[in-house]
Amino acid sequence: xxxxxxxxxxxxxxxxxxxxxxxxxxxxxxxxxxxxxxxxxxxxxxxxxxxxxxxxxxxxxxxxxxxxxxxxxxxxxxxxxxxxxxxxxxxxxxxxxxxxxxxxxxxxxxxxxxxxxxxxxxxxxxxxxxxxxxxxxxxxxxxxxxxxxxxxxxxxxxxxxxxxxxxxxxxxxxxxxxxxxxxxxxxxxxxxxxxxxxxxxxxxxxxxxxxxxxxxxxxxxxxxxxxxxxxxxxxxxxxxxxxxxxxxxxxxxxxxxxxxxxxxxxxxxxxxxxxxxxxxxxxxxxxxxxxxxxxxxxxxxxxxxxxxx
Amino acid sequence: xxxxxxxxxxxxxxxxxxxxxxxxxxxxxxxxxxxxxxxxxxxxxxxxxxxxxxxxxxxxxxxxxxxxxxxxxxxxxxxxxxxxxxxxxxxxxxxxxxxxxxxxxxxxxxxxxxxxxxxxxxxxxxxxxxxxxxxxxxxxxxxxxxxxxxxxxxxxxxxxxxxxxxxxxxxxxxxxxxxxxxxxxxxxxxxxxxxxxxxxxxxxxxxxxxxxxxxxxxxxxxxxxxxxxxxxxxxxxxxxxxxxxxxxxxxxxxxxxxxxxxxxxxxxxxxxxxxxxxxxxxxxxxxxxxxxxxxxxxxxxxxxxxxxxxxxxxxxxxxxxxxxxxxxxxxxxxxxxxxxxxxxxxxxxxxxxxxxxxxxxxxxxxxxxxxxxxxxxxxxxxxxxxxxxxxxxxxxxxxxxxxxxxxxxxxxxxxxxxxxxxxxxxxxxxxxxxxxxxxxxxxxxxxxxxxxxxxxxxxxxxxxxxxxxxxxxxxxxxxxxxxxxxxxxxxxxxxxxxxxxxxxxxxxxxxxxxxxxxxxxxxxxxxxxxxxxxxxxxxxxxxxxxxxxxxxxxxxxxxxxxxxxxxxxxxxxxxxxxxxxxxxxxxxxxxxxxxxxxxxxxxxxxxxxxxxxxxxxxxxxxxxxxxxxxxxxxxxxxxxxxxxxxxxxxxxxxxxxxxxxxxxxxxxxxxxxxxxxxxxxxxxx
Numbered sequence: 001x002x003x004x005x006x007x008x009x010x011x012x013x014x015x016x017x018x019x020x021x022x023x024x025x026x027x028x029x030x031x032x033x034x035x036x037x038x039x040x041x042x043x044x045x046x047x048x049x050x051x052x053x054x055x056x057x058x059x060x061x062x063x064x065x066x067x068x069x070x071x072x073x074x075x076x077x078x079x080x081x082x083x084x085x086x087x088x089x090x091x092x093x094x095x096x097x098x099x100x101x102x103x104x105x106x107x108x109x110x111x112x113x114x115x116x117x118x119x120x121x122x123x124x125x126x127x128x129x130x131x132x133x134x135x136x137x138x139x140x141x142x143x144x145x146x147x148x149x150x151x152x153x154x155x156x157x158x159x160x161x162x163x164x165x166x167x168x169x170x171x172x173x174x175x176x177x178x179x180x181x182x183x184x185x186x187x188x189x190x191x192x193x194x195x196x197x198x199x200x201x202x203x204x205x206x207x208x209x210x211x212x213x214x215x216x217x218x219x220x221x222x223x224x225x226x227x228x229x230x231x232x233x234x235x236x237x238x239x240x241x242x243x244x245x246x247x248x249x250x251x252x253x254x255x256x257x258x259x260x261x262x263x264x265x266x267x268x269x270x271x272x273x274x275x276x277x278x279x280x281x282x283x284x285x286x287x288x289x290x291x292x293x294x295x296x297x298x299x300x301x302x303x304x305x306x307x308x309x
Numbered sequence: 310x311x312x313x314x315x316x317x318x319x320x321x322x323x324x325x326x327x328x329x330x331x332x333x334x335x336x337x338x339x340x341x342x343x344x345x346x347x348x349x350x351x352x353x354x355x356x357x358x359x360x361x362x363x364x365x366x367x368x369x370x371x372x373x374x375x376x377x378x379x380x381x382x383x384x385x386x387x388x389x390x391x392x393x394x395x396x397x398x399x400x401x402x403x404x405x406x407x408x409x410x411x412x413x414x415x416x417x418x419x420x421x422x423x424x425x426x427x428x429x430x431x432x433x434x435x436x437x438x439x440x441x442x443x444x445x446x447x448x449x450x451x452x453x454x455x456x457x458x459x460x461x462x463x464x465x466x467x468x469x470x471x472x473x474x475x476x477x478x479x480x481x482x483x484x485x486x487x488x489x490x491x492x493x494x495x496x497x498x499x500x501x502x503x504x505x506x507x508x509x510x511x512x513x514x515x516x517x518x519x520x521x522x523x524x525x526x527x528x529x530x531x532x533x534x535x536x537x538x539x540x541x542x543x544x545x546x547x548x549x550x551x552x553x554x555x556x557x558x559x560x561x562x563x564x565x566x567x568x569x570x571x572x573x574x575x576x577x578x579x580x581x582x583x584x585x586x587x588x589x590x591x592x593x594x595x596x597x598x599x600x601x602x603x604x605x606x607x608x609x610x611x612x613x614x615x616x617x618x619x620x621x622x623x624x625x626x627x628x629x630x631x632x633x634x635x636x637x638x639x640x641x642x643x644x645x646x647x648x649x650x651x652x653x654x655x656x657x658x659x660x661x662x663x664x665x666x667x668x669x670x671x672x673x674x675x676x677x678x679x680x681x682x683x684x685x686x687x688x689x690x691x692x693x694x695x696x697x698x699x700x701x702x703x704x705x706x707x708x709x710x711x712x713x714x715x716x717x718x719x720x721x722x723x724x725x726x727x728x729x730x731x732x733x734x735x736x737x738x739x740x741x742x743x744x745x746x747x748x749x750x751x752x753x754x755x756x757x758x759x760x761x762x763x764x765x766x767x768x769x770x771x772x773x774x775x776x777x778x779x780x781x782x783x784x785x786x787x788x789x790x791x792x793x794x795x796x797x798x799x800x801x802x803x804x805x806x807x808x809x810x811x812x813x814x815x816x817x818x819x820x821x822x823x824x825x826x827x828x829x830x831x832x833x834x835x836x837x838x839x840x841x842x843x844x845x846x847x848x849x850x851x852x853x854x855x856x857x858x859x860x861x862x863x864x865x866x867x868x869x870x871x872x873x874x875x876x877x878x879x880x881x882x883x884x885x886x887x888x889x890x891x892x893x894x895x896x897x898x899x900x901x902x903x904x905x906x907x908x909x910x911x912x913x914x915x916x917x918x919x920x921x922x923x924x925x926x927x928x929x930x931x932x933x934x935x936x937x938x939x940x941x942x943x944x945x946x947x948x949x950x951x952x953x954x955x956x957x958x959x960x961x962x963x964x965x966x967x968x969x970x971x972x973x974x975x976x977x978x979x980x981x982x983x984x985x986x987x988x989x990x991x992x993x994x
Contacts, residue, residue, distance in 0.1 A: 101714065
């Protein structure tokens with residue numbers, strides 16, 4: 001395991017930000033960390049970035065324990081916070097050289113490394129631009145360039161796409177895909193779930209400091225699927241159709257939504273042909289019958305709503 | 310008509326008493342615990358000053374006349390203390406207004422409400438002024454207590470409070486103007502109070518040496534003494550009669566003839582003395598033009614009011630306190646100077662209120678020009694030109710500089726401390742400091758007839774004190790913002806994630822601060838060195854400064870600068886907000902410099918030997934002692950043995966003092982490194 005937390009707990013006074021968190025992340029994995037605002041994502045990432053000490057439990061990065069071996073951990077990680085820390089009166093190249101020096105990359109090597117990351121992040125043409133005058137997307141790319149300077153094994157990215165326009169988001173996503181191909185372990189928290197689904201191999205869903213789910217996206221979808229949900233539409237007699245289906249065996253709930261019926265079936269039922277049969281036998285004309293697709297977004301909504309614990 | 314009257318009264322009501330911005334502060338501000346503590350501290354200091362003044366100034370006899378005089382002295386002390394505190398506190402409270410609205414982005418919200426421009430500006434101004442005015446009101450009962458023994462009039466109390474209040478109003482108006490034009494950044498806060506401090510210091514220093522503005526008789530006597538000394542130095546016999554120094558020009562011929570037997574010699578001496586009279590007349594003219602009010606009568610010490618009195622709160626207060634007298638008429642200056650000079654306290658209040666009014670009206674006009682935000686202004690273009698930046702749309706560009714091996718030191722010295730405004734300010738201070746020293750040096754080399762050695766020494770001391778104050782202020786501000794700015798700019802977390810250790814970060818910051826301060830420290834040292842080296846080769850008798858003075862001053866400036874830097878860093882580490890860190894550092898330095906300095910000046914007068922050693926322990930006594938030991942230690946011109954003894958002891962005192970402060974600096978430095986991680990991480994949670 002490249003990153004591991006065991007009963008990780010963090011309290012801010014009476015507030016429990018993290019409660020016995022247990023994570024295991026393999027080398028080369030891209031781990032998406034999902035949760036509502038205030039769930040404890042940033043706290044976890046800050047602990048892994050050696051910025052916070054856990055109140056209880058243990059966190060390890062590359063086998064080193066946070067709090068005891070933080071100095072050994074820092075050269076191995078790259079942390080991108082959810083804000084851009086802009087130094088006043090510093091241009092892009094100076095900014096990168098500043099951090100390269102901080103990682104003890106000096107002399108000719110520094111110039112080479114800075115040039116390389118500028119190229120990788122497509123910022124070469126902006127090397128003399130003042131960092132505080134760059135656009136949000138450029139600043140985010142610069143943040144990623146900064147964490148690549150010392151070639152870390154683990155990247156900790158806290159909301160890297162927040163506040164970006166669609167083009168900048170796509171560019172950042174492509175950059176992260178490239179880093180994933182390069183074999184970096186990436187821990188990324190985000191609210192843009194469909195992008196995480198494209199990028200991540202595993203996800204962790206956290207709510208109120210507790211890890212609700214940890215595993216692959218397919219597994220999350222499977223866990224969220226507590227019963228089939230069907231979208232049903234009939235010609236004219238929508239209300240009657242609703243009444244009919246409500247009283248049918250195997251149907252748990254029927255709701256009307258946007259002119260359609262949302263039919264929830266019992267967990268044990270896989271074959272939903274009886275729904276069509278019931279409607280047709282009662283003389284109703286069926287216009288649409290389809291199964292609701294479960295994606296990461298739906299899974300997240302269900303899992304964090306307490307539908308599945 | 311009734312509707313119009315009602316509309317006007319409603320408008321006036323909403324303008325201030327019912328102004329929602331002001332009402333919000335009125336409801337919440339007065340009850341804040343922090344404000345209660347500040348109020349308590351303010352009143353405690355006033356009470357302490359009053360107590361000390363009562364002990365030292367009140368006579369032991371019960372004569373009513375003496376009691377009234379003592380009471381008047383007590384009132385003077387308390388008034389000056391009040392004004393000094395308001396001059397310090399007003400910029401402090403007002404400065405926060407410059408960026409608060411911008412930082413919390415509440416201006417856009419305010420501007421989108423139906424509140425008028427006047428309501429927004431006056432509401433913001435009054436909500437800022439409220440606290441300072443409440444402080445002033447809290448001090449009024451203390452002033453009233455000083456009237457118990459007589460000697461203090463109600464007019465004096467009103468004038469004293471009025472001068473302090475109008476100073477606060479002007480400071481507030483300027484802060485609001487900076488706020489509404491949105492040119493204010495966090496850096497502006499420092500420039501704002503530095504400008505105010507410079508104004509008060511420089512104008513005060515120019516207006517204060519009223520002892521130069523002596524009556525013609527006194528100047529004539531000085532010049533004739535100098536001419537007579539030169540005459541005796543040439544081998545002539547000294548005339549017995551002292552009257553030749555004080556005689557009126559019309560009687561001079563007779564007096565000289567009576568004193569000197571030989572007619573040819575008498576004519577020669579008479580001509581020399583007449584030349585001295587001409588020098589005295591030219592000198593008085595120059596002094597009056599530069600600093601003096603021609604018609605102001607001298608007080609019992611021979612001091613006269615400066616024409617700068619209506620433009621400086623302390624100078625105006627001195628007239629209100631009857632320390633110096635305003636001239637009965639100043640018609641030759643023309644209106645409005647005639648009014649201002651004959652009534653300096655009222656003049657000061659009028660000028661201040663007028664300036665405030667203009668600033669407030671300008672702010673009202675400007676406040677809704679937010680639509681032009683983002684457009685390139687001439688000021689922006691000028692800054693870009695000075696800092697060699699180019700613009701590509703919104704993006705600004707500049708040629709990259711080489712980053713040092715220690716990135717923290719590089720950032721501190723090259724980007725943060727030397728960022729546009731502060732870098733220019735540093736160059737400005739260096740250039741102006743060298744220019745002023747150059748002027749004094751030129752006067753010393755060429756114009757000895759115009760200014761005596763002792764006076765030149767006083768001017769040099771004043772210059773070094775101002776430079777020293779600026780060095781301390783810049784060191785305090787730059788260091789006190791070093792860590793808080795990292796936190797506020799969200800860059801501290803980025804640094805903490807790197808392998809840099811706390812010791813490395815602190816050392817880097819100190820190294821950067823030292824690189825920034827060295828040119829500033831060199832200015833006074835080079836100035837003194839120029840005088841010392843010149844006098845070593847060309848002066849006969851007592852030089853302006855002794856040869857050891859530049860080295861002592863250099864050592865003390867470095868150690869006091871280091872102390873200010875480490876103190877600032879400590880405050881920056883301990884406190885979360887930049888404004889709090891800067892103000893705490895400045896307050897501590899002021900306490901050490903002024904309070905301990907005042908004690909130091911008192912102590913050095915006890916005994917020359919004791920004073921020569923102890924005087925080096927507080928910054929301003931040290932500067933004064935090194936540049937002007939005779940004046941500081943009260944050694945008379947003839948007591949050369951005492952002076953030699955003091956010269957011998959001063960380097961010892963300097964080394965002991967430097968050692969003491971070095972230990973303090975080292976202690977603070979070690980404590981910072983020990984607590985850095987814990988404090989920073991604790992604050993980040």
